[in-house]
Amino acid sequence: MLTTYRLTEHHTAGGMSRFLSHLSELQPEMFAEISPELARELGVKNGDYICIVTLRGAIEARALVSRRIRPVHLNGKTVHQVGLPYHFGTSGLVRGGAANDLLSISGEPNVTIMEAKAAACNIVPGRLPRGAAFEEWINKHVPTGGPANLHPEQPPLDTAKGGENPPGGHGKEEKE
């Protein structure tokens, strides 16, 4: 599970703070906080590059291994948490993967705000491939088994086709 949060050094998606040197130098790169347990499972060390993949997209970040992030036990299953600051983007003095690329578009009807605090994700150690290699890569690593309809108001796919829900996939839908 990934969650997103703010850092004190940056303001929202960093549109203002990533252009100021005194703030940028304090948090200069996108990172993903993971627990030592998850790091051991993935064979990742502190500072290594990891890729975070969801149904919506993929970004790369530096792994910040910390005991502050703890895996939780839910119904006998260990669920690992991944903490992502959402302050980074493609321009400014400091750049990095945008956590918002990973999130689904889902409206919360009561407060009319986007639900962007929890999503299922995969973590792949290494750098994110660019260009044509990206599509192949993301189809390989995208989480499967989740619901295929990404939007709560999207009509269920199986009623139209009369078949089963295809496994979730980012680039997969066009291929199949």
Add this chain to the structure above:
Amino acid sequence: MIGEGTKSTNQRRHSYVQEHVEVGFFTDPTVCIGCKACEVACKEWNHVPDDGFVWSGNSYDNTGHLGASTWRHVMFVEQDRQKGNQIVGSHSLGNGDGEDPFRWIFLSDVCKHCEDAGCLEACPTGAIVRTEVGSVLVQNDVCNGCGYCVVSCPFGVIDRRPKPLPDAGGAFKCTFCYDRQKSGLVPACAKVCPTESIVFGRLDDLRARATHRVQELHEHGYDDAQLYDPRETSVGGIHAFFLILGEPEAYGLPPKPQVPTIYLKSAWTAAFATAIAAIIATLLAFAFFS
């Protein structure tokens, strides 16, 4: 301190410079939230340039250490030790009733403005002076960049600024916002500190507050809270002292800081004795092998 609002010494105007009152900083990590506002305010007020965008991977500390372009540095210390009255139980992964012992401590480090300052004693140009409020000030228009102060600081605070940055070459460190204090203002870091983790005020007043705070923390289960205020060493007390949890080594603070000049006498005695011994040895060599 906490909850004093506008009555706090952090917000009041003062005339300590005019009255020659000794002032200081008291930094309390138990209320620090790690927002780094002190670092940013310091750099903004004093026109300190940024010194590189390097991600350290060491918790949220991307500053690293104090230096020529870092006059305030917030340390982020992660320790596998019980924090205060944290309920520690069996492992958090199991069905335990508590958490693993863990604490994340923030401490804003700064120049200590020693009573007997190594940098001041080493400075050959007189660029480093003692101000009316007891702080140590580098006059950058006098500094010739010899770097003697850099090796003489027992805390590793002062440093020379490297080349691509503005005003490169000279030595820089915290000025205790002497310019602000002359106008009756509080140093920038203390002024912006939202939780008053950094308290500015009269030194005697702060020492009393600090002692009280340590007692209060002991009552609340912070058994290893202590003051870092080395008065019994040759540094002779510092104007920016800290409350710390645990040992000073965990914060990069020397447990027994010494001013290097106390070693002058023994060093010169040793050098003199060596010189005498060398002369005698030379004479003996000529006496026996001629």
